Structure formats: structure tokens, C-alpha cells
Amino acid sequence: MNYKYNKDKIKELSVKAKWVWDQTLKIHRRSPETRVASSLSPIEIFVVLYYGGFLKQDPANTNWKERDRCIISKGHGSLCMYPILADLGFFSLSELDSVCMDGSFLGGIPDPVIPGYETVNGSLGHGLGVGAGIALGLKCRKRTEQVYVICGDGELHEGSNWEAIMFASQHSLSNLTLIVDNNMISMLGPTDEIISHRNLLKKFEAFGWKGFLIDDGHSVENVYKILLTASEDNATMPKIIIANTKKGNQVPGLENAPLSHVTAIKPDLIDRLLGED
Amino acid sequence: MTDIQKPRAMRDTFLEAVYDEMSKDNDVFFVTADFGSPVIDRIKLDFPSRFINVGIAEQNLINISAGLALEGFKVFSYAIAPFITMRCFEQIRVNLALLSEVRKLNVNLIGVGAGYSYVVSGPTHQCYEDITLMRSMPNMQVFSISDQVMASKILPCAINNNGPKYFRLDAQILPILEHKDNISVQDGFLFRRSTKGTICLLATGYMVHTALNVSEALSQNGIETSVIDIFNLTSFNQSKLIAHLSIYSGIVSMEEGFKGRGGLDAMLFNFLLQNNMSVKLLNIGVEGSYRFEVGSRESIHEKVGIGLNSVVEKVMYFNKNLKK
Numbered sequence: 366m367n368y369k370y371n372k373d374k375i376k377e378l379s380v381k382a383k384w385v386w387d388q389t390l391k392i393h394r395r396s397p398e399t400r401v402a403s404s405l406s407p408i409e410i411f412v413v414l415y416y417g418g419f420l421k422q423d424p425a426n427t428n429w430k431e432r433d434r435c436i437i438s439k440g441h442g443s444l445c446m447y448p449i450l451a452d453l454g455f456f457s458l459s460e461l462d463s464v465c466m467d468g469s470f471l472g473g474i475p476d477p478v479i480p481g482y483e484t485v486n487g488s489l490g491h492g493l494g495v496g497a498g499i500a501l502g503l504k505c506r507k508r509t510e511q512v513y514v515i516c517g518d519g520e521l522h523e524g525s526n527w528e529a530i531m532f533a534s535q536h537s538l539s540n541l542t543l544i545v546d547n548n549m550i551s552m553l554g555p556t557d558e559i560i561s562h563r564n565l566l567k568k569f570e571a572f573g574w575k576g577f578l579i580d581d582g583h584s585v586e587n588v589y590k591i592l593l594t595a596s597e598d599n600a601t602m603p604k605i606i607i608a609n610t611k612k613g614n615q616v617p618g619l620e621n622a623p624l625s626h627v628t629a630i631k632p633d634l635i636d637r638l639l640g641e642d
Numbered sequence: 643m644t645d646i647q648k649p650r651a652m653r654d655t656f657l658e659a660v661y662d663e664m665s666k667d668n669d670v671f672f673v674t675a676d677f678g679s680p681v682i683d684r685i686k687l688d689f690p691s692r693f694i695n696v697g698i699a700e701q702n703l704i705n706i707s708a709g710l711a712l713e714g715f716k717v718f719s720y721a722i723a724p725f726i727t728m729r730c731f732e733q734i735r736v737n738l739a740l741l742s743e744v745r746k747l748n749v750n751l752i753g754v755g756a757g758y759s760y761v762v763s764g765p766t767h768q769c770y771e772d773i774t775l776m777r778s779m780p781n782m783q784v785f786s787i788s789d790q791v792m793a794s795k796i797l798p799c800a801i802n803n804n805g806p807k808y809f810r811l812d813a814q815i816l817p818i819l820e821h822k823d824n825i826s827v828q829d830g831f832l833f834r835r836s837t838k839g840t841i842c843l844l845a846t847g848y849m850v851h852t853a854l855n856v857s858e859a860l861s862q863n864g865i866e867t868s869v870i871d872i873f874n875l876t877s878f879n880q881s882k883l884i885a886h887l888s889i890y891s892g893i894v895s896m897e898e899g900f901k902g903r904g905g906l907d908a909m910l911f912n913f914l915l916q917n918n919m920s921v922k923l924l925n926i927g928v929e930g931s932y933r934f935e936v937g938s939r940e941s942i943h944e945k946v947g948i949g950l951n952s953v954v955e956k957v958m959y960f961n962k963n964l965k966k
């Protein structure tokens with residue numbers, strides 16, 4: 366890819382990330398049953414991927430053969446994708462008003478009936494294996510499209526991921542990139558206190574993946590630079606990008622709270638945060 | 643190329659049909675979970691770019707297969723029956739059955755080792771729950787194969803159907819059944835023995851062989867029975883089956899799976915109920931629980947109530963009550 370770092374682009378992406386953050390809170394205010402904390406940690410990752418020129422997609426034709434495949438394995442933690450997909454034209458922005466309501470196709474956990482979603486998400490540990498199968502299929506057909514999979518660090522406790530991790534390096538799936546939204550908190554508390562991944566990057570590297578680290582997954586500049594480096598890397602192995610993020614980012618009381626996964630934000634706090642009180 | 647008249651394991655004739663498809667169609671992909679056969683050696687040798695062994699990793703077997711199918715491949719996924727249906731049940735549910743609601747997924751699961759096929763390997767390798775489990779999911783099609791000829795002929799008919807399918811194959815070499823009628827996937831069943839008796843034995847897989855022996859033994863006792871081999875357990879021709887079954891006063895379901903736990907018997911109970919058929923049903927299936935005894939398939943079958951002698955006895959009693 367030929368996207369070079371430039372300051373205007375970073376500024377534009379930062380504005381977009383703030384808009385997506387606002388929209389995500391607005392959706393949560395209307396539908397408090399949504400998992401908001403884990404949807405706030407990957408915002409900058411998705412914004413840079415979708416607006417930064419890393420994904421080749423056509424909102425008007427979601428079956429376009431030449432699209433890059435993006436598999437959002439951490440289903441419930443991708444509420445922030447709704448405003449992004451709507452804004453890009455995958456569906457109408459007005460649909461955002463009816464998330465989780467009667468007749469809407471936008472549920473609390475996204476399904477592949479939503480334009481832009483490739484697979485079934487929500488049940489964790491499925492995206493990487495299916496993504497590896499897609500990457501294998503594309504390679505077998507000598508196609509150049511890329512496969513991106515986004516999962517959470519808690520999700521990596523599912524053993525099916527490790528079957529896919531071994532498989533992807535064995536078959537040199539260089540067209541596969543896994544981005545881990547490393548917010549370090551699972552449903553019942555810090556991942557480290559449940560099953561620690563210890564050094565996740567080293568672990569992946571030991572499994573034969575090319576590793577990249579985003580120190581601050583909420584810095585659009587940091588995310589952009591690393592995605593750029595990774596996309597331009599010609600390694601013959603699959604790539605892992607670990608993005609250190611904060612669950613419930615920038616919401617007082619929610620950010621990095623051990624039980625943030627199951628915590629809803631009070632409507633008046635959302636109003637205050639959005640400057641609408 | 644394929645000599646289907648020489649007695650062989652049904653997986654071999656089935657896999658030869660897969661080999662033929664692979665040589666005709668570059669979109670056919672074969673994935674195994676470290677389970678082989680001489681035909682697979684040939685597939686690996688002749689189509690190296692469309693063959694992959696994922697290792698002992700059934701969850702990944704299904705996920706890789708789903709991904710390949712999303713890219714338009716017709717995928718064959720191969721493993722021992724209990725492992726390919728139960729170890730990765732949720733992968734099948736989410737990435738095949740559920741996803742095929744909105745995507746075309748031509749994934750063909752081949753499970754070898756139906757029922758007590760792997761008789762000396764014990765309950766981990768035996769498979770008495772798969773019909774229930776695979777039939778429980780909408781969009782999954784289930785085929786239970788009774789002999790090597792059917793195994794060979796069914797594939798070309800089924801492959802062009804875009805949904806996920808499960809082929810339940812026996813691991814042993816079974817006798818070749820007489821094939822008077824063509825195998826129609828749409829019909830999903832065929833007569834193996836047709837008589838003027840009032841009882842019809844409706845069997846699947848290995849139990850078709852038992853049913854024929856039961857029918858023969860009953861005939862010697864003056865009781866005539868017909869035998870239907872039902873091999874499409876999800877989308878058989880209902881009106882045709884109703885028409886055939888309506889002449890009998892008793893039907894006996896025969897499966898090498900747990901009795902009364904949602905398998906062939908449940909399918910038939912539901913079918914008869916839906917169609918207001920008042921015919922009496924006797925269900926023959928594995929009785930009791932898991933067993934660790936070692937023995938021949940025949941002796942185990944007698945112990946769990948599905949052997950020749952046990953079934954003859956049960957059908958004779960059933961016949962006596964029918965007449966009351």
C-alpha cells in the first residue's frame with residue numbers, strides 16, 4: 366500500500382475517532398443492554414483500518430471479490446462499527462437510532478445480515494480460524510486481497526484460536542493479519558488474574574508470526590504508523606498486531622474498571638460527556 | 643476407474659468419488675484432521691494445492707473449511723465420526739449451520755465410524771449421538787450411508803447442493819446390497835425388500851443389513867416384512883414416503899444410535915405425527931448407556947438390543963400386539 370504518514374490525515378482520523386466515540390455512547394444511551402466498555406477500546410483501530418486506507422472495500426457491493434476481508438471476531442465489542450459502517454455508506458445513518466429495537470438488523474451482537482460483516486460473531490474464538498480459511502482460499506486462487514481479523518485478548522483464552530495460530534504459520538498465510546484489542550480485561554476481571562498471556566507478542570513470535578506492537582491503541586498516530594509498517598512488511602508469515610488499549614476508554618468510572626464489561630453507563634453521565642446536559 | 647463391486651470400506655468408494663470430483667473441478671478442496679486412507683494418499687499426491695491436513699484439530703478443521711467455502715470452494719472435511727460431529731459441534735453450528743442462513747457454504751463433513759464401527763476402540767471412537775446432533779440444526783443435511791455402492795453414487799448427486807452436509811459412513815467392510823433402484827437424493831430412501839406383509843422395517847446405515855437379516859428370519863417364522871433403507875435423514879420425499887408407509891399397520895425404526903434420544907426414531911415419530919398417520923411404531927436403537935465391554939459388533943449389538951436375535955424377538959412381539 367502506498368499510504369504515507371501525513372499530519373493532516375492523522376488530524377482527520379482523530380476527529381473521526383472522536384465522532385465514533387460520541388456515536389457509540391449515543392447508541393449505548395438508547396440501548397443500555399449493549400456492551401459499551403469493550404466497544405470503546407477498539408475505536409481507533411477500526412477508524413484507522415476503515416478510514417486510513419488500509420481496507421479495500423465497496424460499501425455498495427459487499428460481495429465485491431476484490432474487497433479485503435475484515436472479520437470482527439470480538440462481536441459484542443464492536444458496537445463502534447455501526448457508526449463507522451453507516452458513515453461509510455454500508456447502510457443509512459438513520460439505522461443507528463434503532464439499534465436493539467424491534468425490526469432492526471443492528472443487534473447487541475452484530476450478525477452477518479449487517480452489510481460489512483462477513484461472518485457470525487459473538488461466540489468467541491471463531492474469527493481467526495475462519496479468517497485463516499479465507500486467507501488460504503485466497504492464496505490458493507493466487508489473489509492479493511488481505512484478511513484482517515480483530516479479536517480481544519480475553520478471547521484468546523479460547524483454544525480454537527491456537528489451532529488457527531499454528532495453522533496460519535505452518536501455511537505461511539502472509540495475507541492474514543490479526544489485530545488484538547489488548548484491553549487486558551475479560552468479563553470477570555483482569556485477564557492477567559484469570560489466565561495471564563504473559564508476553565503475548567513473544568508468544569505469537571514463538572508460534573511463527575511476525576509481531577508488531579501498538580503501545581497506545583488510543584493514539585491514532587501510533588495505530589496508523591504501526592498499521593502502515595505492518596502492511597508494508599513483506600514477511601512470508603502471518604502478522605500479529607497487539608494494540609494496548611483501555612476498556613471503557615475515557616469514561617470516568619468505566620475506564621479500566623475490572624467489571625466494566627458488564628457495566629452500563631448512566632444516561633446523565635453520557636449526556637455530560639457528550640456536552641448535552 | 644472405480645470398481646464398486648469389489649467389497650471395500652464405504653469410505654474408500656466415497657473418497658474415490660471425491661477424487662473424481664477433484665480431477666474434474668478445481669474448486670473442490672479436501673481438508674483432513676490427520677485421518678487418512680489409501681485414496682487420501684492419492685488425493686494428496688495428485689492435488690497437493692487443494693489438500694490440507696490441519697492436524698488433530700477438529701475445531702480448526704471446520705473453521706478452515708468454512709473460510710474456504712466462503713471463498714467459493716466445495717470443501718470435503720474428513721475425520722472420525724464422533725470427533726467431526728462432537729468435538730467441534732459449536733463450530734459446525736456457528737460457522738456452517740448458522741452462517742449458511744445468509745451465505746452459500748458447500749461444506750461436506752465426512753464422518754467415518756458410525757455406531758459401533760470401531761468396535762474394539764471403545765466408546766470414545768464409537769458414535770451413537772451424531773444423527774441426533776446433526777439433525778438438530780436447521781440447514782444441515784444428514785446422509786446415513788448403508789453400503790459402498792451408495793457411498794460411491796450419492797456424492798455426484800449431493801455435491802451441487804450448496805449447503806453444509808454430514809455424511810455418516812461405516813468404518814468396516816460391509817456386504818454389498820442389491821441395487822435395483824437408482825439412488826435418488828431427493829427421494830432419500832429406497833426399498834431393499836418389498837413384500838405384502840403388514841410390517842415395514844425402516845432402517846439406516848449398518849442397520850439396513852441387520853434389517854434384511856431380521857426380515858429373512860421373520861419370513862422363516864411366517865411373518866413377512868418389507869425393508870426401507872432411509873439415507874437422507876433431513877430432506878427425504880415426504881409425500882412419497884407417506885404413500886409407501888400407508889399400506890403398513892406397523893413400522894419398525896432401526897438405528898445404530900441411542901434409542902429415544904432424538905435420532906431416527908424421533909424423526910419418524912414426528913413425521914408420522916405431522917402427517918396424522920395412525921400406524922404403530924416400534925423403535926429399535928441402542929438401549930441403556932455407554933458401555934466399556936469389548937466384543938464383536940454382533941455380540942455388542944445383542945447386548946444393547948439391536949442385534950439380529952434381539953430385533954427378531956421384539957418384532958415378533960410387536961407383530962402379535964398389532965393383531966390384537
